[in-house]
Amino acid sequence: MPGSLLDPDFLKDLFQPFATISVRAMFGGQGIMREGLMFALVDDGVIYLKSDAETDGHFAAEGLELFVYETKAGKQMPMNYRRMPEACFDDEDSVRRWAGYAWSAALRAAARKPAAKKKRAKSE
Numbered sequence: 001m002p003g004s005l006l007d008p009d010f011l012k013d014l015f016q017p018f019a020t021i022s023v024r025a026m027f028g029g030q031g032i033m034r035e036g037l038m039f040a041l042v043d044d045g046v047i048y049l050k051s052d053a054e055t056d057g058h059f060a061a062e063g064l065e066l067f068v069y070e071t072k073a074g075k076q077m078p079m080n081y082r083r084m085p086e087a088c089f090d091d092e093d094s095v096r097r098w099a100g101y102a103w104s105a106a107l108r109a110a111a112r113k114p115a116a117k118k119k120r121a122k123s124e
Contacts, residue, residue, distance in 0.1 A: 005030055006042050014047075015040075017092035018099035027069075039099065039106040041081055043067065047088075048081035049102035052109065056082070058101055080105070 008023040011032060015021045024031045032040035032047075039050045048067040051059050059082035067081035087094040 006045060006047070011042070011047075014089070015095060015099060017095045019103070034103060034106075037106050037110055039102040040084070041067070043069070047084040048079075049084050049098055050105040050109070051080050051082045051102070052105040054108065055101040055105050058098075059083075080109070 005025075008030075011023050011030070012021055015032065019034045022033045024033060026041070029044070030042040031038045032042065041048050049059075051066075062085055064082040064085060066078050067083070068076050068078045071077055085094060085098055088098055
């Protein structure tokens with residue numbers, strides 16, 4: 001798919017068998033969110049799904065490469081996202097399965113983040 005961005009309506013239709021999603025422009029690409037949590041991204045027209053130690057084996061078994069971006073300084077930075085399998089474009093069960101892996105990885109990552117500090121109410 002040419003171009004760096006994918007049509008948000010296309011992405012919503014693609015992931016519809018899995019969940020209602022939203023799409024947000026991010027860092028020259030797009031973030032794909034469910035319930036405000038990013039579980040996939042689009043870079044240069046390619047969809048990548050969130051992965052982690054629990055799901056990497058599924059992605060590696062399919063030969064799905066890791067997302068790597070280049071910093072302004074030219075450094076290669078791998079991220080915990082893997083290319084989405086081509087089968088997801090034609091098969092709703094594949095979308096549910098692979099997006100489910102990504103969603104579970106995103107939930108685990110969110111659970112590991114420290115809770116945001118609550119602002120203290122100012123006494124008057």
